[in-house]
Amino acid sequence: MRLHVAFHPSLLATGAQPPVPITRPQVCLVVDVIRASTTLVTLVERGAALIHIASSVAAARASAAARDGAVMAGEQEGLAPPGFDYGNSPVEVSRAEVSGRPVVFVTTNGTAAIRAVRALGPVLIGALRNATAAAAEAVAWSQERSCDLTIVCAGREGAFGIDDAYCAGALADRILRHGTFEPTDGADGALRLYRTEPDARAVFTRAAAGQNVIRLGLRHDIDYCAETDASMVVPRLGRELRMLDDGRTDG
Amino acid sequence: MRLHVAFHPSLLATGAQPPVPITRPQVCLVVDVIRASTTLVTLVERGAALIHIASSVAAARASAAARDGAVMAGEQEGLAPPGFDYGNSPVEVSRAEVSGRPVVFVTTNGTAAIRAVRALGPVLIGALRNATAAAAEAVAWSQERSCDLTIVCAGREGAFGIDDAYCAGALADRILRHGTFEPTDGADGALRLYRTEPDARAVFTRAAAGQNVIRLGLRHDIDYCAETDASMVVPRLGRELRMLDDGRTDG
Numbered sequence: 001m002r003l004h005v006a007f008h009p010s011l012l013a014t015g016a017q018p019p020v021p022i023t024r025p026q027v028c029l030v031v032d033v034i035r036a037s038t039t040l041v042t043l044v045e046r047g048a049a050l051i052h053i054a055s056s057v058a059a060a061r062a063s064a065a066a067r068d069g070a071v072m073a074g075e076q077e078g079l080a081p082p083g084f085d086y087g088n089s090p091v092e093v094s095r096a097e098v099s100g101r102p103v104v105f106v107t108t109n110g111t112a113a114i115r116a117v118r119a120l121g122p123v124l125i126g127a128l129r130n131a132t133a134a135a136a137e138a139v140a141w142s143q144e145r146s147c148d149l150t151i152v153c154a155g156r157e158g159a160f161g162i163d164d165a166y167c168a169g170a171l172a173d174r175i176l177r178h179g180t181f182e183p184t185d186g187a188d189g190a191l192r193l194y195r196t197e198p199d200a201r202a203v204f205t206r207a208a209a210g211q212n213v214i215r216l217g218l219r220h221d222i223d224y225c226a227e228t229d230a231s232m233v234v235p236r237l238g239r240e241l242r243m244l245d246d247g248r249t250d251g
Numbered sequence: 252m253r254l255h256v257a258f259h260p261s262l263l264a265t266g267a268q269p270p271v272p273i274t275r276p277q278v279c280l281v282v283d284v285i286r287a288s289t290t291l292v293t294l295v296e297r298g299a300a301l302i303h304i305a306s307s308v309a310a311a312r313a314s315a316a317a318r319d320g321a322v323m324a325g326e327q328e329g330l331a332p333p334g335f336d337y338g339n340s341p342v343e344v345s346r347a348e349v350s351g352r353p354v355v356f357v358t359t360n361g362t363a364a365i366r367a368v369r370a371l372g373p374v375l376i377g378a379l380r381n382a383t384a385a386a387a388e389a390v391a392w393s394q395e396r397s398c399d400l401t402i403v404c405a406g407r408e409g410a411f412g413i414d415d416a417y418c419a420g421a422l423a424d425r426i427l428r429h430g431t432f433e434p435t436d437g438a439d440g441a442l443r444l445y446r447t448e449p450d451a452r453a454v455f456t457r458a459a460a461g462q463n464v465i466r467l468g469l470r471h472d473i474d475y476c477a478e479t480d481a482s483m484v485v486p487r488l489g490r491e492l493r494m495l496d497d498g499r500t501d502g
Contacts, residue, residue: 158262185414
């Protein structure tokens with residue numbers, strides 16, 4: 001079986017000659033480490049009943065209005081939209097009162113990445129905080145189905161994000177220890193990148209995504225996102241997560 | 252001024268928040284190191300009068316038929332199409348008789364990458380063989396115009412190619428020595444990747460593009476593509492190169 005890393009959802013192809021798009025069946029790990037993946041892991045840890053993922057604030061508001069006791073979390077240009085209970089800050093969410101309550105969560109890049117792969121097979125959420133657990137569960141699904149595994153980086157609108165690539169390398173490092181996967185070019189690249197720096201914070205604070213969070217005065221979020229293997233929670237689409245958008249809830 | 256690296260032509264955005272596509276003016280270095288960039292450098296070294304770049308064999312044949320003494324070179328699934336004088340093998344081309352003759356050259360990924368950036372500003376061809384020379388000329392253009400510099404990796408159809416990313420890192424390494432450029436996420440990633448391995452052949456022989464060339468029995472091409480700073484030639488669109496396609500010759 002092969003391990004792919006797509007540094008952006010637009011790069012979901014294997015690189016084979018002739019070209020082969022990555023198709024079903026496929027186990028996918030979606031990474032948006034600063035900060036949606038990390039926040040989702042934290043929301044599940046805090047006991048959220050079910051997380052409904054929306055790609056727009058309007059869709060989130062409509063959905064929350066229809067759900068009793070729903071909590072609204074997420075971001076618009078980095079901060080909580082007006083009327084939301086929480087932003088997309090994992091540190092803030094780590095103290096949130098969400099136990100047993102449905103959560104409606106808004107993210108842009110993360111939602112696009114999930115949507116790009118939802119039809120391929122099981123979709124899991126990966127971050128540094130749950131790196132070993134996410135790798136283990138992805139490997140288990142992949143072995144169960146005898147299918148390839150793809151790590152998909154959310155990236156930033158239309159661009160590569162070094163934070164996601166680094167996190168993909170951390171996941172690839174753990175996945176390849178299982179010995180049954182052959183890394184393709186993207187996985188090889190992510191792994192090399194990951195191994196250049198033992199301290200995730202050094203990469204994250206220089207990354208465009210990290211710089212943006214720091215500008216908002218949320219530097220603690222970077223430290224939190226950089227903590228590795230602090231959690232055993234692996235959010236999965238169809239289990240802890242649902243997609244809200246375009247009227248479908250099949251996620 | 253900033254130094255960007257786009258690991259694929261589809262990732263031509265800066266990663267800023269809100270999203271900023273990479274726009275004019277911009278100096279671009281196009282990298283398709285295995286093998287189109289390397290072959291183009293070699294064709295210019297061999298004294299080709301003018302290289303017309305085509306994205307299809309049919310367009311190349313039509314163009315060559317209309318040019319006295321034209322040489323046809325390039326590839327279709329890695330080998331020279333029927334009736335062509337040369338393939339896309341830089342080793343073969345390094346012995347080619349092209350001095351003073353027009354060349355029609357067919358490549359797929361390389362052509363797509365050039366087309367993606369041709370409207371942004373000067374377009375130069377970068378490889379390992381001309382790394383220092385290409386970096387120096389790109390820096391000169393960028394300083395002359397006070398504009399950003401983008402290295403665009405051709406990649407493989409729809410996917411990341413580690414060979415191009417590695418070469419982009421070699422170019423970024425040289426460009427950043429000039430001290431006037433700020434690396435964005437992609438440049439930081441390419442640079443880290445490059446610094447993991449001093450021997451380009453180790454990366455190239457594992458890469459999907461390299462594996463393909465080796466399967467064709469052309470392993471010497473990999474060694475040739477991996478030779479660093481063997482050439483001072485920097486092909487430029489509008490000088491040594493012209494785009495043939497879509498009826499335009501404005502290259």
